[in-house]
Amino acid sequence: MSGDWNWLQNNCAKGDTIVATTPITELPVLVGFEDATPLLSAPEALRAQADRDGYLFFKKLLPADVVLDLRRQLLDVLDRFGWLQPEAEPRMGLANPAAVADLAGWGGAGVTQAAYLAIQKLELFHCLPHHPKLIRMYETLFGKAVLPHPRNIARLMIPSPGAVPTPIHQDFIHIQGTRNVWTAWIPFGDVPRELGGLAVLRGSHKQGVLAVAPAAGAGGLEAILCNINLPWIEHDYEVGDVLTFHSCTVHKALPNRLGNRVRLSCDYRYQPGDEDVEEKSLKPHMQIADWSELYAGWPDSDLKYYWTKHNLALSPWNETIRWQKERICD
């Protein structure tokens, strides 16, 4: 055990205020998720693994052509805004360093508000979370009907001087409602570890809701890890892969070490249809527009306002969960 870890434990024992600093980097790191695909035909075993680890990984759950089609649409938007290298094929996803030098991402999306609006208008972006492979997987996990949240999040992580990887956090403080919400993190294209994929802290969902401190990066709040000795699991993602994790599972993005390559991904969220949902989960991400504006260019589709057909149990937002800015460890 390292000196840093001992420092954390000693200071925790004394009840000092803990700020999230060095001990986090000292946690063990393992590489490679176990593929949970075989457990889809053994629901009890699937749930046992989900309960043990707080996440499940499915190798190539989604068809590559669908995911790559969405990747192409996202890169087209980045190209339209002039952020990709003009001499390279857009599908390579290579940022133009001069064009992104001053890029200030809006609210953790990685791109400006105007570009994020264009992305939120893409029908396929909001269609993909309803793919039967995803819905069946969550029905198996929950053992009941599933509510996909319509607030779908895209992460367009363009390497620019101001870009910061998503900090260590739990989704629950940003979602609320039932804790039984699971996020699907889906890479849009291959995302080796060097490109800055998502890492999860195995078993951390059993720690409850952790205290937070302000931090740079998406979400703006960092979970304070105190007296936790669990391993980080990192992975080299391939197109079609799906990682899903509980709303209390601690996770973070790895830094992008691949120069100019853009990292694209999404967060789609799912919960049992009969459990509480907080109202903002039913609105567009960061309330960038009304649904009517996002839907304006779509053909007629059952997916428009689909959640209004569910009998939803709404629960109120609790701002105090996000007020905890420091924690005294016991």
Ligand SMILES: O=C(O)CCC(=O)C(=O)O
């Ligand atoms: O993809 C990312 O960098 C962040 C994903 C995530 O953890 C989140 O949006 O909550």
